[in-house]
Amino acid sequence: MAILLAPARTARLFAAVAVQQQAFPSKPHPVPLPHCPACRRRPNRIVIEAYGTRVDFDRCGHVFTLTREALLAGLAAQRTV
Numbered sequence: 001m002a003i004l005l006a007p008a009r010t011a012r013l014f015a016a017v018a019v020q021q022q023a024f025p026s027k028p029h030p031v032p033l034p035h036c037p038a039c040r041r042r043p044n045r046i047v048i049e050a051y052g053t054r055v056d057f058d059r060c061g062h063v064f065t066l067t068r069e070a071l072l073a074g075l076a077a078q079r080t081v
Helices: 007-023 068-080
Strands: 003-005 046-048 054-057 063-066
Touching: 003 007, 007 068, 063 068
Parallel strands: 003 063
Antiparallel strands: 046 054, 054 063
16 A cells, blocks of 8 residues: 655655765765655665656555655755755
8 A cells, every 4th residue: 555645755755866866976975865754764776656656665665656746846856956
């Protein structure tokens, strides 16, 4: 069962992923991926569905669904990083 992820939390998650992706290729100690909002475990991988309606965390298996508003908030936060 998927958990609904609120727009503010989605914005923080997308911004943290953007920071991690920008740091990853050039830094010897890259910024870690953000933790799961449900259980606080750090994943090795976060999968954001191409349509932007679902986010999967690999270690804990939590799945989050995004409303249109949450997706837009996340994309806006990603662009400001």
